[in-house]
Amino acid sequence: DAGVIQSPRHEVTEMGQEVTLRCKPISGHNSLFWYRQTMMRGLELLIYFNNNVPIDDSGMPEDRFSAKMPNASFSTLKIQPSEPRDSAVYFCASSFSGASYEQYFGPGTRLTVT
């Protein structure tokens, strides 16, 4: 079985550009989570979806960040415009809510904004 798939694995962009990160959750999972990892703050939950509906986006840093889940097999996290302080590793995770607390993580996207 394929795990959580994220693309791209690495992204280098200039300040002010739009960045789109993509995630394909594990088939059958109905919860999807976006996290950001930095040295200073560790792993922070940005937003999570349940059955494709955003449930809690209180972790989204500001209006420059947006996330969508148009169907059960795809989600995007967009940053527009990007800033150097957005440089981090972004993880997507999925789970089957109601059955398990365990979340399965993708390999992450390392974003560098210059």
Added chain:
Amino acid sequence: DQQVKQNSPSLSVQEGRISILNCDYTNSMFDYFLWYKKYPAEGPTFLISISSIKDKNEDGRFTVFLNKSAKHLSLHIVPSQPGDSAVYFCAASAVSGAGSYQLTFGKGTKLSVIP
């Protein structure tokens, strides 16, 4: 305010000895606790978990202990092996209003097992 704290950013242990990783939490609503292991350039992977109704859970070389009164949990690895060298994250969960299990993570402890 950090609800899940791992106060030791790093730990070095000799191969074959016991590794003890600690985690403290502040939110009494947490009802399930997990440990994740992360290698460089990979996502975290689930290692072991414990429900708040238990005080110990064992899986092979890995044992997690929970002390609810102290709001403290620990992960014991015995015997430690070089392949255990990784960053270990403690996570805690409380069911959200929507029925999803949201995890709150500590900042991680980097374990180095020296051959």
